[in-house]
Amino acid sequence: MTTRRQILAGATALGASGLPATLRAQTATPRRGGTLRMSVDQAVAKLNPLLTRVNPEYLVAELLYSGLTRLSTDMTPEPDLAERWSASDDLVTWTFTLRPDVAFHDGSACTSADVVASFEAMLDPATASPARNNIGPIAKVEARDPRTVVFTLRAPYADLPVMLAYTNARIVPAALSKAPGLARLDREAVGTGPFRLVSYEPERQVVVERNPRYYDPQRPHLDRVEIVVYPDPTAESSALISGSTDVMMLALPTEFARLQRASGVNALRTPSGQFCNVNLGCDTAPFNDVRVRQALALTVDRAAMVDFVAEGFGTQGNDTPLNSAYTYYRELPMRRPDINAAKRLLAEAGHANGIRATLIASDRPAVRTQLAVALKEMARPAGFEIEVRTMPHATYLEQVWRKGSFYIGFYNMQPTADGIFSLLYTSNAAWNETRWNNAEFDRLIEAARSTADTARRRELYGQAQQLMHRDVPSIIPVFFDLLAATRSYVQNYKLHPRGAVFRLDHVWLGEGAPRRG
Amino acid sequence: MSGRYLLRRTGLILYTLLVVSVLVFGITQVLPADAATMLLGENATPEQLAAIRERLGLNDPIWTQYLRWLGGVVTGDFGTSMRTGLPVLPQIAEALSRSLLLAALSIGLMLVLALPLGILAAVRRGRPVDLLVSLASYVGISLPEFVTATLAILVFADWLGWLPPTGYVPLTEDPARSLLHLILPVATISLILVAHVSRMVRSELVDALHTDYVRAARLKGLPERVVLRRHALRNALLPTITIVALDVGYVLGGIIVVEEIFAIPGIGRTLIVAVQNRDLPMIQAGALVMAATYCIANFLADLAYAALDRRIQYG
Numbered sequence: 001m002t003t004r005r006q007i008l009a010g011a012t013a014l015g016a017s018g019l020p021a022t023l024r025a026q027t028a029t030p031r032r033g034g035t036l037r038m039s040v041d042q043a044v045a046k047l048n049p050l051l052t053r054v055n056p057e058y059l060v061a062e063l064l065y066s067g068l069t070r071l072s073t074d075m076t077p078e079p080d081l082a083e084r085w086s087a088s089d090d091l092v093t094w095t096f097t098l099r100p101d102v103a104f105h106d107g108s109a110c111t112s113a114d115v116v117a118s119f120e121a122m123l124d125p126a127t128a129s130p131a132r133n134n135i136g137p138i139a140k141v142e143a144r145d146p147r148t149v150v151f152t153l154r155a156p157y158a159d160l161p162v163m164l165a166y167t168n169a170r171i172v173p174a175a176l177s178k179a180p181g182l183a184r185l186d187r188e189a190v191g192t193g194p195f196r197l198v199s200y201e202p203e204r205q206v207v208v209e210r211n212p213r214y215y216d217p218q219r220p221h222l223d224r225v226e227i228v229v230y231p232d233p234t235a236e237s238s239a240l241i242s243g244s245t246d247v248m249m250l251a252l253p254t255e256f257a258r259l260q261r262a263s264g265v266n267a268l269r270t271p272s273g274q275f276c277n278v279n280l281g282c283d284t285a286p287f288n289d290v291r292v293r294q295a296l297a298l299t300v301d302r303a304a305m306v307d308f309v310a311e312g313f314g315t316q317g318n319d320t321p322l323n324s325a326y327t328y329y330r331e332l333p334m335r336r337p338d339i340n341a342a343k344r345l346l347a348e349a350g351h352a353n354g355i356r357a358t359l360i361a362s363d364r365p366a367v368r369t370q371l372a373v374a375l376k377e378m379a380r381p382a383g384f385e386i387e388v389r390t391m392p393h394a395t396y397l398e399q400v401w402r403k404g405s406f407y408i409g410f411y412n413m414q415p416t417a418d419g420i421f422s423l424l425y426t427s428n429a430a431w432n433e434t435r436w437n438n439a440e441f442d443r444l445i446e447a448a449r450s451t452a453d454t455a456r457r458r459e460l461y462g463q464a465q466q467l468m469h470r471d472v473p474s475i476i477p478v479f480f481d482l483l484a485a486t487r488s489y490v491q492n493y494k495l496h497p498r499g500a501v502f503r504l505d506h507v508w509l510g511e512g513a514p515r516r517g
Numbered sequence: 518m519s520g521r522y523l524l525r526r527t528g529l530i531l532y533t534l535l536v537v538s539v540l541v542f543g544i545t546q547v548l549p550a551d552a553a554t555m556l557l558g559e560n561a562t563p564e565q566l567a568a569i570r571e572r573l574g575l576n577d578p579i580w581t582q583y584l585r586w587l588g589g590v591v592t593g594d595f596g597t598s599m600r601t602g603l604p605v606l607p608q609i610a611e612a613l614s615r616s617l618l619l620a621a622l623s624i625g626l627m628l629v630l631a632l633p634l635g636i637l638a639a640v641r642r643g644r645p646v647d648l649l650v651s652l653a654s655y656v657g658i659s660l661p662e663f664v665t666a667t668l669a670i671l672v673f674a675d676w677l678g679w680l681p682p683t684g685y686v687p688l689t690e691d692p693a694r695s696l697l698h699l700i701l702p703v704a705t706i707s708l709i710l711v712a713h714v715s716r717m718v719r720s721e722l723v724d725a726l727h728t729d730y731v732r733a734a735r736l737k738g739l740p741e742r743v744v745l746r747r748h749a750l751r752n753a754l755l756p757t758i759t760i761v762a763l764d765v766g767y768v769l770g771g772i773i774v775v776e777e778i779f780a781i782p783g784i785g786r787t788l789i790v791a792v793q794n795r796d797l798p799m800i801q802a803g804a805l806v807m808a809a810t811y812c813i814a815n816f817l818a819d820l821a822y823a824a825l826d827r828r829i830q831y832g
Binding site: 125 | 548549550554555556557558559560561562564565568569572600601602603608611612667670671674675678681682683684685777778779780782786787790793794795
């Protein structure tokens with residue numbers, strides 16, 4: 001019992017005090033008021049929170065809607081609409097208690113019925129919400145009373161409170177959770193978030209203002225937020241440097257030095273679990289031979305990859321999808337380049353004369369091509385003759401992704417170790433790109449899912465990483481740091497390692513902020 | 518020019534637009550991937566793809582899809598975007614209005630600058646003024662927009678801080694700020710147009726000044742100003758008008774780079790985004806608008822021809 005209480009302790013303690021950790025830890029008193037202008041690099045094409053897919057859309061959804069829980073910067077769940085939760089001993093039944101008196105933007109009450117309807121919409125294949133594959137093995141969601149929601153799972157799952165903070169797991173009114181009402185959410189926003197919608201223009205800007213009905217009277221500190229779309233990265237940096245904008249959601253490595261030099265600008269950087277990898281089809285020759293995969297992994301100079309592919313703004317990968325940004329990361333000895341060992345392995349596998357292969361890279365984002373070209377050069381001395389083929393992203397999605405056996409992948413950080421493992425590497429993974437299908441690995445991940453004890457989970461995930469490091473279903477040479485920048489008067493904006501979480505309701509404007517609007 | 522001619526011309530334009538819509542629709546069918554694939558990206562599962570295709574009507578035969586779209590257009594319904602779920606017409610109209618404003622200002626500035634510069638260079642052929650104009654227009658033509666745009670931002674926004682770097686503010690929201698935001702993009706586009714057109718004016722005018730009729734006019738004792746305006750320029754302007762008409766099309770559709778850099782969501786950018794996302798209704802509407810612009814600009818050019826040259830008559 002004590003063990004399970006450990007996971008839940010942090011969350012419930014916060015729920016009781018009613019204040020998020022970041023706010024209590026702060027020394028200065030947040031100032032209320034003002035308009036924050038934040039630039040993003042892509043359009044906000046989807047307003048419907050169940051269907052958002054890119055970071056600017058996640059940002060807007062987070063401003064307008066709430067989930068049951070939300071993800072704090074240390075990747076633990078904190079209360080959002082749910083003020084507390086508990087699990088049965090077998091981790092199959094979870095009970096969430098909602099805050100009292102929560103209202104949607106239109107004034108109607110948000111109750112357990114809306115929560116149930118929202119989750120049913122996410123799980124309905126017809127909605128096509130990305131949440132469906134990412135919020136855990138939910139079998140049934142029921143409302144016990146207006147403030148209590150009970151989740152019954154198909155299997156024990158310790159990470160449920162974290163996964164319910166998923167970017168698409170937002171609560172919408174029950175009346176709008178099904179077609180045809182659902183289509184209304186493409187144009188308008190009816191949520192319980194800290195802000196409400198003022199205007200929406202997908203390719204130009206989204207404006208939101210303080211939601212006077214928000215459940216926390218302290219937040220948000222800002223009166224108004226303007227999300228402005230800047231398709232050109234140089235122009236976006238210029239806008240921040242000249243003071244036209246206050247926060248830049250994402251900065252490119254090539255722009256970062258300029259932002260660091262600029263006066264009145266804080267350049268932000270945080271290590272993240274975002275990575276680029278080389279997927280190896282473990283069911284197809286020549287990569288069905290583990291020695292060939294190991295040989296290829298041994299040719300990779302990971303330090304050089306960080307310099308070349310991430311322009312120095314990254315950390316070395318060790319062929320597992322976890323790095324220090326994840327809670328259950330286990331540090332293993334870094335694989336060093338060893339051409340002789342690679343040649344030996346190739347010869348043992350019957351390829352003494354080398355291997356020819358075509359490596360496919362989509363042209364979006366550009367790092368995919370960079371990784372492919374670097375690998376081609378690094379692997380050549382060991383006897384790999386790699387031909388790099390780049391193609392438009394659309395062609396790649398249709399012809400290569402999940403079908404090919406030698407291509408470059410690119411993934412965002414997930415909230416949990418289980419999130420990334422069971423998304424990509426277990427036999428029943430939603431996107432089982434490598435077809436590794438390792439029973440031992442599956443067993444470890446399954447066991448970690450149904451264990452509440454943190455130490456035991458750490459051990460299980462450690463073994464899983466070791467196994468993956470040995471078997472190399474995919475080569476993961478580099479993780480990218482997330483880069484961003486703010487004007488120096490912007491207070492309490494924390495770059496979140498997950499990349500898809502922003503928490504602007506905690507941000508306030510200090511001395512020197514311009515008057516906007 | 519008769520009413521029958523106008524009617525025939527209008528019919529021809531409508532026919533062109535119909536052909537364009539069929540061609541564009543056909544081409545989108547050949548492209549790899551569809552709206553559902555692009556919507557879901559690397560988040561797709563087969564069942565989600567199926568659900569979205571069903572909802573968007575992508576499972577129907579191509580001709581059913583096309584006729585459904587055409588039927589809508591005829592009744593004024595351009596459908597909703599497959600990407601955003603928002604109605605197409607207001608978005609296209611909004612984007613077009615921005616591009617038109619940008620185009621009108623750029624072309625206006627071009628006309629004010631290019632004609633005098635071209636005439637000056639032609640009249641002072643071989644002199645320093647001519648060399649200077651020619652050199653400047655060479656630079657203007659050879660520097661791509663993304664270079665001039667980025668340089669302009671660096672100089673006028675980053676270093677001098679005189680102008681806002683990028684972004685678009687609607688005229689209706691704040692006219693002064695709106696114009697301030699338009700200065701750099703308009704300057705970028707005009708630079709190329711001025712270079713383009715002033716060279717054209719110069720070379721045509723130089724040719725015209727060496728024709729027999731100009732010599733005759735001079736021998737007749739007409740003052741040089743009148744020779745220039747009434748005889749030489751009038752003829753030299755004919756090819757220039759064709760170029761200007763094409764440039765109108767270019768400014769509306771070809772300045773995607775400028776729209777991208779200055780974050781102006783105009784018609785060019787809208788169309789690019791639509792193509793990238795295989796957003797059929799948006800592609801169709803955007804392509805129609807572009808085609809219609811070219812048709813109308815050329816039509817106006819033909820009318821201007823007739824006005825300038827009495828030998829040309831339409832009937």
